[in-house]
Amino acid sequence: MKRKNYLTVCLIAGFLLSISVWNAFGRKADYSESERRVLAKFPEVTTERVLSGKFSAEFEEYAVDAFPMRDMWRRVKVYVKTGIFAQKDNNGIYQADGHLSKLEYPMNEKMLEHAIRVFANIKQKYLKDNEVYFVMIPDKNRYLAEENGYLSMDYDAFTEYMKQGMDFANYIEIADLLSLDDYYKTDTHWKQESLVDVAERIASEMGAEFTQEYDVTKLNLPFNGVYVGQSALVCKPDTISYLTNDVLERVEVEGAKAVYDMDKAKGKDAYEMFLSGNQPIITMRDPKNAAGRRLILFRDSFASSIAPLLMSGYSEIVLIDLRYISSDKLGQYVDFENADILFMYSTLMLNNSLGMN
Amino acid sequence: MLFSSISFLYYFLPCVLVLYFLVPRHFKNIILLISSLFFYAWGEPRLVLLMSVTIVIGYVLGILMEKDAKHKRVYLITALISFLGALGYFKYTDFFIDNINTVAGLSIPLLKIALPIGISFYTFQILSYTIDVYRGQVKAQKNVIHLATYITMFPQLIAGPIVRYKDVAIQLESREHSIDNVALGIRRFVFGLSKKILIANVLGEICETFRVSNDKSVLFYWMYAIAFSLHIYFDFSGYSDMAIGLGKAFGFDFMENFNYPYISKSITEFWRRWHISLGNWFRDYVYIPLGGSRVDTARHLFNILVVWMLTGFWHGAAWNFIIWGLYFAILLVIEKTFLLKHLEQSKVLSHVYVLLAVVISFVIFNATSLPQVLTDIGGLFGRGNLPFVSEEALYYLRSYAVIFVLAMFGATPIPKRLASKWKISQYAEPVVLLLLLVVITAYLVDGSFNPFLYFRF
Known part of the structure; x- marks a missing residue:
């Protein structure tokens, strides 16, 4: 008994003390690569902040963020939670069919209403005689969740709801052209190399020309999608491929570095290589097709990879991200006259649309 | 500060333990x-003053x-007015204003x-001290450090158990420190922390999910009710284990x-086993002074x-x-009048009755309003044409x-019982404790x- 008690005290006290010393004197990271976020810093100490309780509240966040080997602890938790306690997800992230994904449930009618209101305002304010189209991109849970026993939105009801709300737009269905393989395994987004048929249908519905002639280039870099960090799991990385042809090679881009931004490809989120990630307004122009049609594309990040494929039918495509520019100010920057209008949004964005304005 | 936080486990506790065991015996209370x-x-920088004044x-x-001694009744009444007045002001003023409105x-x-965090607990502790001194059951503490240590002692300060002064009066002045006590304390603390983090918090997630769900069903209501009943038990008893372990x-x-x-x-048995320190407090300082059971039936x-009613209101x-x-x-x-003797006849039925009664009680306890009490209890029995199962309930089940x-x-x-029968190496327990940590x-x-439920009390 005595020996057991000594061992208990030595093990537990030793563990607590060594982690504490490591905590106090170890090097603190400013940024978590895996979680893609800035970590909390040691809070400022002032009498007012201490007395108001602000210091202690911020210190709690700092203590968690600055904990040594943070990713390793997060990994232990997910293995215990899903492996030992057999919980189906960890903070909403789940693994099925070799894919990582995040539960998107339930359909949030308030969010859909908000999105519809924003789009309707744009229609009323800027779009008089324009042809308006609407494409809804299903998130990969549509092809993954229900089949694997996870909560899944009613995507048919979702589509109906949006179609009714967007009755001023021509709806283009693409869900039947997609499957789970068209999405990255570790990320939320779809793969550009799988989208030629999708782009072709959209172009065809809008009466725009389309070419199927693309060369596929595979990036020689690992792509750890957003869910790798969120899940804290060790996963086999994806690879990114991109499509090129003569049109895309001569396209001039304003508002982003290039159609394919190779600096971003080496960055924290390689998917941002498509049109340099999220930007308020991006314009792609084909200098050899100066007098052709114009397309205004209201979009989220999913459109970054498919928009270049629509260039064969347009001389200019303007991409607008309503998360970064208010729809009230668009008139100052965008000419809507004689342009085709396409609202292209993922179900994820529509179901969480509060950021759009 | 929460016991179940990184700041407590890896900043506060190691510093306190090192300092406490390094200083000579007569500095330990300080x-x-x-x-x-x-x-x-x-957690409450400004309200330390309120607690200090109370002490x-x-x-x-x-x-x-x-x-x-001639005026001790006056001093007792002063104490009751001061302590209950502060508790009433901070905890119940808005309740009364709202009801008057x-x-x-x-x-x-x-x-x-x-x-103020823990005011219900430390008020009851200081009340028990003053009443016991008034009754002559304990001697007044002449050393303010000892008394302040008793009231403020962090292991039990904010969520009990409601430690009675007479139970620790001797230990405040002289107590044994040994490796065995520390080991027992660590063991109890780690098990309590495990109950809180690995079970109570996880069950609490279900309750939160249930509250925001638009896909409720009878099954989901029962899952919520059972999850909350287990959550509050593991949360509170886990905290008590941690407090007892640290005290040890x-x-x-x-x-x-x-x-x-x-x-x-x-x-009747449930309340002998649940929040024992609170039950004992009300028994000794309210029920018995009112006459207890040695009065006529109506009384x-x-x-x-x-x-x-006071027990409920205390919460x-x-x-x-x-x-x-x-x-x-x-x-x-009802039990005292006739039910107890019937309950003795069937173990199974008596267990079912207690569990059902307790689960429903915690549905009442956790409601945020009276209409919600009715909605939640109604939901357990399918009120409002609720479906029996829903997709969400099955997923979380x-x-x-x-x-x-x-x-x-x-x-x-x-x-x-299994652990005591299971003869394994004496080294297994420390390893299990480390793994749990x-x-x-x-x-x-x-x-x-x-979250921690009992902070709000």
């Missing part, structure tokens, strides 16, 4: 007092009661007074606060109703808590099945859901 004040100030009043009045059709503005490491023996309440065969019933300034207390009063009266089973199993003495740390580093 270290405990300073660290307890820091612990309290971490000073208790200290002075205690000494006066002994020195000026409703009844009289007035619109007196609410004061929106912040509830510092050389104190705090009373047990829970004794497997869910194995009870009657509500006895009145005493029971008063005690249980929170809202009608659902009062109803919760009265609900138990009614059950206890599958996802939390292991936790539910572990929690139900862990709420009985079976694991303890590793997993707990992992949950804390990645965790976001970490």
Whole structure:
């Protein structure tokens, strides 16, 4: 008994003390690569902040963020939670069919209403005689969740709801052209190399020309999608491929570095290589097709990879991200006259649309 | 500060332990007092003053009661008015204003007074001290450091157990520090922390999910009710385990606060096993002074109703808590009148009755308003044409099945009995404790859901 008690005290006290010393004197990271976020810093100490309780509240966040080997602890938790306690997800992230994904449930009618209101305002304010189209991109849970026993939105009801709300737009269905393989395994987004048929249908519905002639280039870099960090799991990385042809090679881009931004490809989120990630307004122009049609594309990040494929039918495509520019100010920057209008949004964005304005 | 936080486990606790065991014996209470004040100030910097004033009043009045016995009743009344006045002001003012507004059709503005953490616990402790001094059951503490250490001691400061002064009076002045006590304390603390982090918090997630769900069903209501009943047990008993464990490491023996309440065969037995320190407090300072059971039947019933209404009201300034207390009063009266003898005839039925009664009680307890009490209880029985199952309920049932089973199993003495019968190497227990601490740390580093229910009391 005595020996057991000594061992208990030595093990537990030793563990607590060594982690504490490591905590106090170890090097603190400013940024978590895996979680893609800035970590909390040691809070400022002032009498007012201490007395108001602000210091202690911020210190709690700092203590968690600055904990040594943070990713390793997060990994232990997910293995215990899903492996030992057999919980189906960890903070909403789940693994099925070799894919990582995040539960998107339930359909949030308030969010859909908000999105519809924003789009309707744009229609009323800027779009008089324009042809308006609407494409809804299903998130990969549509092809993954229900089949694997996870909560899944009613995507048919979702589509109906949006179609009714967007009755001023021509709806283009693409869900039947997609499957789970068209999405990255570790990320939320779809793969550009799988989208030629999708782009072709959209172009065809809008009466725009389309070419199927693309060369596929595979990036020689690992792509750890957003869910790798969120899940804290060790996963086999994806690879990114991109499509090129003569049109895309001569396209001039304003508002982003290039159609394919190779600096971003080496960055924290390689998917941002498509049109340099999220930007308020991006314009792609084909200098050899100066007098052709114009397309205004209201979009989220999913459109970054498919928009270049629509260039064969347009001389200019303007991409607008309503998360970064208010729809009230668009008139100052965008000419809507004689342009085709396409609202292209993922179900994820529509179901969480509060950021759009 | 929460026990179940990185700041407590890896900053506060190691520093306190090192300082406490390094300083000579007569400085140990000072270290405990300073660290307890820091612990309290971490969450309530300004309200340390309120607690300090409470201690000073208790200290002075205690000494006066002994020195000026002729007027000790006056000192006791002063103490009661001071302590209960502060508790009433901070905890119940807005409740009374709100009800006066409703009844009289007035619109007196609410004061929106912040509830000082742990005020219900430390007020009851200082009350027990002054009443015991008044009764001559304990001697007044002449050393203000000792008294302040008793009231503020961080292991039990904010969520009990409600330690009685007479139980620790000797230990405040002289107590044994040994490796065995520290080991026992660590063991109890780690098990308590595991109950809180690995079971209570996880069950709490289901309750949160249920509240925001638009896909409710009868099954989901029952899952919520059972999850909350287990959540509150593991949360509160886990905290009590941590408090008792820390107390043990510092050389104190705090009373047990829970004794497997869910194995009870009657509500009378349940309340002998649930929040024992609170039940004892009300018994000794309210029920018995009112006459207890040695009075006529009508008066006895009145005493029971008063005690249980106060017990409910102690938990929170809202009608659902009062109803919760009265609900138990009614059950206890029914049991005393005729039911107890029938319950003795069937173990199975008596267990079913207790579990059902307790689960419904916690649905009342956790409601945020009276209409919600009705909605939640109605939901258990399908009111409002609820479907029996929903997709969401089935998903969470599958996802939390292991936790539910572990929690139900862990709420009985079976694991303890098995562990004592299971002869394994003496080295296994320390290793298990270390593994638990590793997993707990992992949950804390990645965790976001970490409430603690009894803080609000």
